[in-house]
Amino acid sequence: MSKHAGIARFTYNWGLATWQNLYQDGFKPNKFLLKKFFNNSVKTQLEWIKHKGICQKITQYAFDQLGAAYDRFFKGLGGYPRFKNKGQNDSFTINAAGKPIPIGGVRVKLPTIGWVKTCEGLPHTTTTKLSISRIADDWYIAFAHCVETEPSSKSVDVVGVDLGIKELATLSTGVTFPNPEAYKKNIQKLKRLSKALARKTKGSSNRHKAKIKLAKHHNRVSSIRKDSLH
Incomplete structure (x- = not known):
């Protein structure tokens, strides 16, 4: 591949x-x-x-x-x-x-x-x-x-959506969607992996392994965000 x-x-x-x-x-x-x-x-x-x-x-x-x-x-x-x-x-x-x-x-x-x-x-x-x-x-x-697919039945005709920071979204029906705060919850691990990558010798296999670990964690944070928005 x-x-x-x-x-x-x-x-x-x-x-x-x-x-x-x-x-x-x-x-x-x-x-x-x-x-x-x-x-x-x-x-x-x-x-x-x-x-x-x-x-x-x-x-x-x-x-x-x-x-x-x-x-x-x-x-x-x-x-x-x-x-x-x-x-x-x-x-x-x-x-x-x-x-x-x-x-x-x-x-x-x-x-x-x-x-x-x-x-x-x-x-x-x-x-x-x-x-x-x-x-x-x-x-x-x-x-x-x-x-x-079959269309689902509507419980209400119109729904208002309020986007926020503390809550990801609040509906006029009273339903709220929490903000996952993916970056905030993973910032410490991202910092630790970034420091570990910076300490590795350029061109070494250990640096490549550290780079992959950091990239995987960034992808995990990105996936949490995409999943929540979807």
């Missing part, structure tokens, strides 16, 4: 650099032009990308992501696309050459990668593509599928 993420990052950065160079020369590039040139002239010379254990569709999705980033920039919905760095927001998207991918349970067979176990059970369904990302040395799988 690290190799797949590396190829996706290389493709994205190559496309961004080539896009910038073509634009400076007076051309109007797009993802289709870059994808065609990359597949015909660049990819054929890179043996490490054409390895049989690598899904060849990850380069296609990397160009799609680059094109989407430029679309958001031109529409004023986001900043200018930036180059990706190793170890930061590593991710890639794969498919099974158009075939449906079965999902379900605590095991899933990824195209070209093979069987992997999941910490949580997945719904039994099929999907056409999978997005895999790494956060704090943990890998996450994401996919879209349809779910049929």
